[in-house]
Amino acid sequence: MVQLFKEGRGSAHAFMNWQSKEQLDLEYILNVPATVIDNHTVEVAGERFQADNLVLGTGAETVFPNIPGTDLHGVYDFVSLIEELDFEPQRCVIIGGSKVAIEYGSFFQAAGCPTTIAARKPLMRTASLHHVDEDLRQYVVDGMRKRGMQILEGVEPVAIKGDGNGNAKEVILRNMQDGSEESLACDFVFIGTGERPKSEHYREVLGVAVGEKGEILVDKHMRTSVPNVYAIGDLIGPPMEMFKARKGGMTAARNIMGEPYEFDWTDYPDFLHSTYEITWVGLSEEEARQRYDNVVVIQMPPKGVPHEDIPLPCAEGTMLYAFMYPELTGFQKAVVEGNSRRLLGFHHVGFGAKDAFQYLDYLMRRPEGITIDEMGNMNELFLNPEHFIQLCRLRAGSPNLRDL
């Protein structure tokens, strides 16, 4: 499995490289560190390159907790895991509760390695997940537990201990409420405590302005404080998501080519992979109720109906869940402003709905937005995991909207 993962990951990256070179006519140099000399000069593998503009995109790195044992064999973060994992782990403890912790932890568990997540705060209550309602959050965390994961909240790491050969063998945790300690045996420790932009080199050499967490400060054109220097991706801070990195690169390129293109990433559709695929865009129900008086909710299962009673439409390959484990088939919610009849938010827990959220984001964000009546007018494709069109149609046209 380890070997397969390494090779497979390489092939996907190799194709993106092929695409950039053959289809976009880019030139690039891979797998060597670059040194910035000034805002027009970069040195790579002993060669100096002159350029009118620089675009910095070197990302972020894991913030390791300041505890003993993080240098033991068997302790990885998302970077070293790919490069250095050299055994099939039997038991995993994840320190931290970040998105990376949830995504990798769910993958380890699904791949047959029993996994514990040990986090200070309740999972999914971090700032970047403020659009996720408590009922959806609970459903997702319950789902992880139902698949056998152990989730410990309100604990902090004290130490990672090794055996005589320098291999990690246990994690010591402290209960933040009563101070008691416990030990979890494991052969694999994954650090998921969040990332910090790798901006030191640019601060030292170029003097670019950074924020309090080391993120390079940029405007909506992706310009840094230094003329002719742009920065993109995780290097400019949260959200540390692929969409921002990619669209930021396009924004920098367009500005360099003379087009005053602006990119606003303050609100965006987002997702999280756990044992489910969780996707959302726009306001949560709770956020909507704080801002509007007349909020209507369309959801499956409806409020008060247990998940066990409602097998939702499933994606390809997960249909048997609907038959055997209806409680695992998902949870979805659309939030409507009842007076304007406009959709304020869409939320989905399940499988296979992610793509749709890109277009829901566009429709909701355009000036005229999208109403429940326009949703009901669309042509749906049955059976689909995200069946907002069908659900909206059950209320579309009604003069007085009420919850579904």
Next chain:
Amino acid sequence: MVQLFKEGRGSAHAFMNWQSKEQLDLEYILNVPATVIDNHTVEVAGERFQADNLVLGTGAETVFPNIPGTDLHGVYDFVSLIEELDFEPQRCVIIGGSKVAIEYGSFFQAAGCPTTIAARKPLMRTASLHHVDEDLRQYVVDGMRKRGMQILEGVEPVAIKGDGNGNAKEVILRNMQDGSEESLACDFVFIGTGERPKSEHYREVLGVAVGEKGEILVDKHMRTSVPNVYAIGDLIGPPMEMFKARKGGMTAARNIMGEPYEFDWTDYPDFLHSTYEITWVGLSEEEARQRYDNVVVIQMPPKGVPHEDIPLPCAEGTMLYAFMYPELTGFQKAVVEGNSRRLLGFHHVGFGAKDAFQYLDYLMRRPEGITIDEMGNMNELFLNPEHFIQLCRLRAGSPNLRDL
């Protein structure tokens, strides 16, 4: 498996019934045949109901081929399969190459029953699939063969033969080119030769006008030739798709309530489940080239690049395909009119992209359509199976579009 399927299917239907009753306040009577007396009167289970309007929606039934042996035990269509299948089949032959044949055949094969499809014409070259290009068609049919299905094209059924106990044991086929016959041993025969609307009762009692294949003729309000009688769904002929049934029901209801709502189902997004999920909306590349001079194609893998070299982004749960079997990860194509820069069609073979096509249909069909530049401007969710936004962005903004 048979038992699980029956129970599971029932639970999903039970929920839709619950939803109709509890959330839409409908009243209905299940599992009894209804007799229409006149255009205001229906008799059900000995009771007569009076109504201002009737909405007919009794669907279609399989056209069985006129050959000996279709009454043997072990011969089913999509209706009797659910009701009557009483053994675990070991070897299946499907007579016919309809959408139902492809969808059920792929399911039988995936469920562990080796399956042969025996069809007169090449699969997927029927009228309802005219928006599917030959390269995509070939990829889908190849994919079925790679999963072990046997596909025989250009053959017609001669007879189904049984053993001494009345159980089907072989299908005799005739090669339509050279007239030679062959026998396929099996214990399970599935009829997939297409369906015909069940309109006889309404013709006899109400005298509704029907077309040459028995379909009840309706206008865009779903009105039949008989006052106060509406018809919807498979009963009004192709496309025999769920979206048309559902939206037709809404159309009839709105018209009955006094709103002159029209529904045009001449063009629509559509899908087919094989060993893949195949989804499309708008024109195929071939159709576009017949209508426009400047057609630009954006596709993955690009033309001339083998599928084995390109692992595409995969849906949840299919990522390992990308690592082990890149040739199975899919095929996608967007068709662009190069002068207006508007999208003419989207096509996807893979898993998990279906939901997105509902919104792509809406965007493409609205008066202003959607351009490649607007696509490139959207916020994408990475990694997603249908990555049209990312692909469009690689060409968006370029003054002269060229293929990707």
